[in-house]
């Protein structure tokens with residue numbers, strides 16, 4: 462008996478159309494969910510497929526409102542006895558954030574696989590159909606159960622928490638930089654590796670139930686001669702949390718550091734991450750986080766740190782408690 466997989470479409474390059482065949486430029490989110498399904502030969506041999514469109518955007522336009530809408534919709538599908546798994550088509554630009562967000566606010570063991578593409582649907586050797594084929598194969602597999610949200614691109618499946626877009630233009634862009642992939646996929650045949658030993662899904666304490674907005678968290682990028690001006694602007698405009706994309710292991714200039722310690726004292730939660738793209742930010746390494754009341758991001762890059770901090774702030778503004786979340790999730 463075939464698994465029943467619901468495909469939820471949001472737009473992105475996977476649904477993109479070139480203005481003129483053979484041209485580089487294109488519009489994201491031009492095709493709808495049924496057109497994406499119809500473009501993949503034999504997809505209906507993997508599972509009983511149905512689809513729905515939630516939004517039709519380039520993922521650069523993703524926002525908190527769409528996240529809440531999407532999370533509520535995905536939770537409804539997962540809770541329904543009519544479906545065994547979900548596939549979500551999305552743009553690559555903010556895929557890692559949406560995937561991590563959904564992994565923290567869904568609480569089902571049913572497979573959730575996000576899929577995207579680097580080439581528009583009309584391109585020569587478009588990568589979307591192959592990525593979607595692997596995504597549906599994963600979503601239909603009992604071996605994907607309990608693994609949380611997965612990302613399918615370029616013959617690889619990655620855990621939402623670990624994967625990041627490493628290249629702005631090339632097809633081989635998503636990678637689990639601090640760890641290995643969740644699985645390798647080859648035309649729907651999937652070789653699974655170790656499960657993710659972190660909290661997500663069933664064990665996550667976070668939820669979108671009753672939420673109509675998310676706390677504001679801004680990301681600040683560190684650089685030589687970094688001043689306090691953008692820190693002040695973020696706090697003045699209502700940021701409840703700040704993530705610093707620090708130089709190296711989460712460092713920044715002395716003036717920035719001191720101003721952030723003041724902000725932390727005033728109740729803004731400050732997380733130190735890194736602009737390098739990989740590596741682990743440890744507590745009290747070069748910076749005295751205990752004294753300054755900062756949080757160290759561990760393996761989470763700035764974008765994912767922002768997601769976790771937004772959800773953490775729905776529970777607490779205590780940096781010690783937030784640090785525990787960063788250690789566990």
Ligand SMILES: NC(=O)C[C@H](N)C(=O)O
Nearest residue numbers: 473474519520552553554
């Ligand atoms: N490859 C892509 O999907 C990029 C596109 N800008 C998006 O994120 O929607």
